[in-house]
Structure formats: C-alpha cells, structure tokens
Amino acid sequence: MPTLSWDLFVIVLFTVIVAYSFIVGKENTLKIIIGTYIAILTADALGNLFLEFFLSSKPFTQFLKLLAINGEEKAMMLFKISIFLLCIIAIAMRGQFAILRGRQGGVVGFLTTLIFAFLSAGLIISALLVYASGGALVGGEFLVNQTLQPVYATSRLVKIMIDHASIWFSLPALSFVAWSFLGQREESQENE
Numbered sequence: 483m484p485t486l487s488w489d490l491f492v493i494v495l496f497t498v499i500v501a502y503s504f505i506v507g508k509e510n511t512l513k514i515i516i517g518t519y520i521a522i523l524t525a526d527a528l529g530n531l532f533l534e535f536f537l538s539s540k541p542f543t544q545f546l547k548l549l550a551i552n553g554e555e556k557a558m559m560l561f562k563i564s565i566f567l568l569c570i571i572a573i574a575m576r577g578q579f580a581i582l583r584g585r586q587g588g589v590v591g592f593l594t595t596l597i598f599a600f601l602s603a604g605l606i607i608s609a610l611l612v613y614a615s616g617g618a619l620v621g622g623e624f625l626v627n628q629t630l631q632p633v634y635a636t637s638r639l640v641k642i643m644i645d646h647a648s649i650w651f652s653l654p655a656l657s658f659v660a661w662s663f664l665g666q667r668e669e670s671q672e673n674e
Contacts, residue, residue, distance in 0.1 A: 488637035496603045503599030508591065510574070511598045515654045517573030518605050522651070525566040525613065526620045532561050555616050555627050562613040570606070594661065601654040608643045608650035615644055619651050 503511040536542045537554050551557050612619055615634065616627035626634045626644065633640050643650065 488633050489639045492607060492637070492639040492643065495607055496600075499603035499606060500596075500599040503602055504595060508595040508598060511595065511602050512658065514570065514574050515598065515602050515605060515658065517570050518602070518609065519655070520573060521566045521569030522609055522619050524569050525562045525609075526618045528565050529558055529562045529618065533558060556629065559614055559616055559627070559629065562618075563610060566609060566613060597657060598654070598661075601650075601657055604643070604650040605654050608647045611640060611643050612647045617644075617647075619647060 503514070506514075533554070537557060546552075546557050551560065609619055611630070615630040630640075634644060635641075
C-alpha cells in the first residue's frame with residue numbers, strides 16, 4: 483500500500499482551494515484573499531496577546547495540560563491556526579463588502595480567476611504551514627519547530643511554502659493592485 487506524502491497533501495489542498503475558487507467565482511475569491519490577510523493579521527496579533535496574558539498564567543497552562551497540549555509552542559500553534567481559520571470562514575461567509583465593479587468573461591475572466599485562485603491557495607497553505615511551524619507571517623524570521631521539522635525535512639513542497647512565505651504573502655496583494663490598475667484602464671476605455 484502506498485504511503486501518503488506531505489507533498490501529495492499540499493497538492494490536494496492546493497487543488498481543492500483552486501476548485502473552490504472557481505465554484506465561488508472571482509469576486510468571492512478576492513473576498514477570501516482579503517479575508518485571509520485580515521485573518522493573518524488577527525492571528526498574529528491575538529497570538530501575541532495569547533502568549534503575553536494566557537500562556538504566562540499558571541492556571542491556564544495547567545488547563546492546557548489537561549487538554550494534552552504540552553508546551554507553549556503547541557498551544558500557540560493551535561491558537562493561531564484556530565483564529566486564522568475562524569476569521570477566514572467568518573469573513574468568507576459574512577463579510578459585508580463588495581470587491582468588483584464590473585465583470586470580465588471569456589478567456590480573460592477565466593485566467594484572472596485562475597491566477598487569483600492559485601494565489602489564494604498559496605497564501606492560505608503557506609500561512610497554515612508557517613503557523614504550524616511556530617512562526618508568524620508578520621514580524622520577522624522564524625525557525626521550524628520540532629513538531630514540523632520532520633515534515634519540513636522530507637517534503638519539498640512544504641519547504642518551498644515555508645521558505646518562501648513572504649513571497650506567497652505579497653503576491654496576492656501585488657496582483658490585486660495590478661489588476662485594479664488594469665481594471666481602471668479598461669473601464670476608462672469603455673466610457674470613451
């Protein structure tokens with residue numbers, strides 16, 4: 483029986499997120515990307531507060547031991563991943579903002595949806611892996627923790643996603659800005 487690899491897991495998760503992006507459309511994919519940025523900032527900020535106020539509390543650390551969560555590292559990892567996922571889900575489901583003014587169809591619409599779907603998947607997976615490795619996307623470098631070290635050492639894709647997290651973090655925003663400028667140019671040409 484073949485063994486599953488982390489590379490296969492990353493590929494499947496990437497594929498699922500890209501497919502979901504096509505199902506919900508470009509507008510909602512952009513909403514998810516923006517929600518992911520908000521979730522990253524929220525998880526990093528609340529993670530700092532969690533570390534400062536809760537993990538320094540003796541009763542809270544004893545409570546974590548009852549839940550079989552040993553160590554600050556694991557508690558922080560679980561907390562950040564939970565906050566990150568909850569924020570993305572809440573914003574994707576209930577976010578009350580609009581993204582686009584017009585619609586693009588045909589090949590251009592398909593390609594922009596594909597690009598944003600790919601970047602959304604990269605951003606989400608990279609953020610999850612960084613949090614699982616004990617790091618933060620905002621605020622500096624980190625070392626891969628003991629929990630994720632075996633996966634990091636054996637999976638080429640996990641290593642790429644973590645080592646290049648800053649690129650995955652910046653590309654969706656840069657693409658959104660570039661797409662916004664192109665959209666304005668197309669809009670002004672249509673009005674002439």
